[in-house]
Amino acid sequence: MFSKILIANRGEIACRVIGTAKRMGIKTVAVYSDADARAPHVRMADESVRLGPAPASESYLKAELIIDACKATGAEAVHPGYGFLSERTSFAEALKAAGIAFIGPPPNAIAAMGDKIESKKLARDAGVNVVPGYLGDIATTDEPVRIAADIGFPVMMKASAGGGGKGMRLAYSEQDVREGFEATKREGLASFGDDRVFIEKFIESPRHIEIQVLGDQHGNIVYLGERECSIQRRHQKVVEEAPSPFVTPEMRKAMGEQAVALARAVGYFSAGTVELIVSGADPTGKSFYFLEMNTRLQVEHPVTEEVTGLDLVEQMIRVAAGEKLGFTQDEVRLDGWSVETRVYAEDPYRGFLPSTGRLVRYQPPPTCRHPREGGGPSSEASFAHGGKELDPRLRGNDASARENDEVRTRVDDGVFEGGEVSMFYDPMIAKLITWGLTREAAIDAQVEALDGFDIQGIGHNVDFLSALMQHPRFRSGNITTGFIAEEYPEGFTGAPTDEALTADLSAIAALIASVHERRASLIDGLLNGPVSVNEDHIVRLDGGAEHRVHFELDKVVVDGAEPQVLDADYEPGQRLVRARIGNRQRTVLVAKDGRSWKMTTRGATHRVTVMTPLVAELARHMIEKVPPDLSKFLIAPMPGLLTRLDVNVGDKVEAGQPVAVVEAMKMENILRAEKSATVKSTPVSAGESLSVDQVIVEFE
Known part of the structure; x- marks a missing residue:
């Protein structure tokens, strides 16, 4: 076994790997850019090495700097995490x-699967x-138009070296192909250094399902069940779960065996994922097709860990050190259900625009565990199957061994408050990863845990994730990759609120107001005399309906309904309030907002x-303030780089016409005119950095 490894990554995955290495007694080396000098993964590691400036191209993507760091610290192996250099054949060869x-697959397997065009030929x-x-290779813009027509619309255009949702465009018409082909080439070149594009048929009612494979250097390869990854936005995964509510045991076996066959064909070892597109319109489940193979650890690997009991990072390290798996396909069991949601720095209330800046406050749910603190994804005990004691690395496969563990909550992160x-x-x-004995239990645990996040300073998507977990269609399992676009065509405005929640929020708000009134009543020397504590309050939610709240000792009455016992602890300045109203438990995030409160749950x-x-x-006689008219301006919806400005002063534009392109978080965003107008001025030029709400174009 290695005595010291270097983690060639950052953020939550670097913390995740370091946590397992510590548990295994292996020393770790972190690398960092100037932007990450104080990051958690740097503080967690035994040693750290600076790579360079903040841009990844000058730090995390420089293989020679990683190798120099290994030599300087005596690291015997490198775990690449995901992204950055994890799927670069040249990096694996340079290390060798x-x-x-x-700590990954052999270079020839990375090369074979890294090219989406060649990998499909190998899979076939x-x-x-x-x-x-x-x-085949596509050179000119006219070619894809002809190819798409031959295949039949809709089609998907993909960058050959793409991944992570980048370099993909869906086309329903010839115009879509002409607009999207060049953008796909540009994204592929900018993100992956490869502008080749291929085209394939878009499967109707598609589900995105992937198979986790694991192999050693002795020819043993197994599949560890599937993950359902259909909840996506702009081809970026948002929710993953294991197993899939759509996959039958027969499907799982067929998919798994094909995935193993592909892995064996390229001499694969370590952890890898075979991604499949499945037609949800086929009730037999036989219409599944190969998309690509990711020759690395996936972002969503924790859900597989939770249902199998395996620590995949530990398995990768052991395989890289030459050890055998220690178990067979027949010994792999799936226990319970696990769901993962990705908490992103993006604002769902503003079209999911990226949000950057300081985490003024970051507190994850209090009842969670962090693998980065040294614990594995499951119990340290080994469990027996059919009288046979399994390898200690195959943990948690017996539901009876965890019968008292109804739900588990886990957070994998790599950020810190003030960062x-x-x-x-x-x-x-x-x-956020939750596990339960059933799918419903795992989903309910997600809703409870999401209420416990306290994030301030940047926009985030916690509300949206909670809304997804509560959505009847998601809970039914009837999902496709178009779920978000279909269910939120006009954008996200918050999850629906029922009468019970409205009443409970009113009661909690009135309780908070009473606490502040009681505190104010204790202040000496007030000019108008002591402040009275009211038994009655009027609560207005979202500027709409008003609710009368009355307190009777330890009970609360809302709008004249039956009195309910209200049990809550609140102190001024407290942000997370846990309250029990009747038989309902509520967790609410509260923050003062002028004369009002913002309450999130x-x-x-x-x-x-x-x-x-x-x-x-x-207050009913107060005049409402009219918001300013911003329709004359094209405003930057996010911080980013203005890569293209398509208009000049005096140009006439039509509604829907592309006006500018802003690159943010490595994605191109096309900004269009909302109505017909004439360009009056262009305060910024292509190549300039933009701040949020900065004026790009002013119209007459």
Whole structure:
């Protein structure tokens, strides 16, 4: 076994790897850019080495700097995490030439699967189902138009070296192909250094399902079940779960065996993922097709760990050190259900625009565990199956051994309070993983845990994730990759609020107001005399309906309904309030907002005003402030780089016409005119950095 390894990554995955290495007694080396000098992964590691400036191209993507760091610290092996250099054949070869072990697959397997065009040809030859499409080189813009027409619309254009949702465009018409082909080439070149594009048929009602494979250097390869990854936005995964509510045991076996066949065909070892597109319109489940193979650890690997009991990072390290797996396919069991949601620095209330800046406050749910603190994904005990004692590395496969553990909550993160979410890297803040004996239990645990996040300083998608977990269609399991676009066509405005939640929020808000009134009543020397503590309050939610709240000892009455016992502890300045109202448990994040409160729970943020009955009566006569008219301006919806400005002063534009392109978080965003107008001025030029709400174009 290695005595010291270097983690060639940052953020939550670097913390995740370091946590397992510590548990295994292996010393660790962290690398960092200037932007990450104070990051958690740097503090966690035994040693750290500076790579260079913040841009990844000058730090994390420089293989020679990683190798120099290994030599300087005596690291015997490198775990690449995901992204950055994890799937670069040249990096794996350079490590091998330097006598440093790569904790991942062999270079030839990375090369074979890294090219999406060639990998599809290999998959086809290995007997794996592939999507109908065109796998040759496409040079001009006219070619894809003809190819797409031959395949039949809709089609998907993909960068050959793409991944992570980048370099993909869906086309329903010839115009879509002409607009999207060049953008796909540019994204592929900018993100992966390869502008080749291929085209394939877009599968109707698609589900994105992937198979986790694991192999050693002795020819043993197993599959560890599947993950359902269909909840996506702009081809970026948002929710993952294991197992899939759609996959039957027969499907799992067929998919798994094809995945193993492909892995064996390229001499694969270590952890890897075979991604499949499955037609949800086929009730037999036989219409599944190979998309690509990711020759690395996936972001969503924790859900597989939770249902199998395996620590995949530990397995990768042991395989790289030459050890055998120690178990067979027949010994792999799936126990319970696990769901993962990705907490991103993006604002769902503003079209999911990226949000960067300082984490003024970051507190994950209090009842969670962090693998980065040294614990594995499951119990340290080994469990027996059919009288046979399994290898200690195959943990947690017996539900009876965890019968008292109804739900588990885990957070994988790599940020800290006071730290910064940088524009240079992925916008992920944390991954929330829950496990339950059933799918419903795992989903319910997600809703409860999401209520416990306290994030301030940047926009985040916690409300949206909670809304997804509560959505009836998601809970039914009837999902496709189009779920978010279909269910939120006009954008996200918050999860629906039922009458019970409205009443409970009113009661909690009135209780908070009473605590502040009671505190104010203790202040000496007030000019108008002591402040009275009111038994009655009028609560207005979101500027709409008003609710009368009355307190009777330890009970609360809302709008004249039956009195309910209210049990809550609140002190002025406290942000997370846990309250029990009747038989309902509520967790609410509260923050002062002028004369009102912002109260966040169950996937929505509400503006709540608490008044005395007299003040409420007078407030009805107040004049509402009219917001300014911004329709004359094209405003930067996010911080980023203005890569293209398509208009000049005096140009006439039509509604829907592309006006500018802003690059943020490595993604191109096309900004269009909202109405017909004439350009009056262009205060900024292509190549300039933009701040949020900065004016790009002013119209007449």
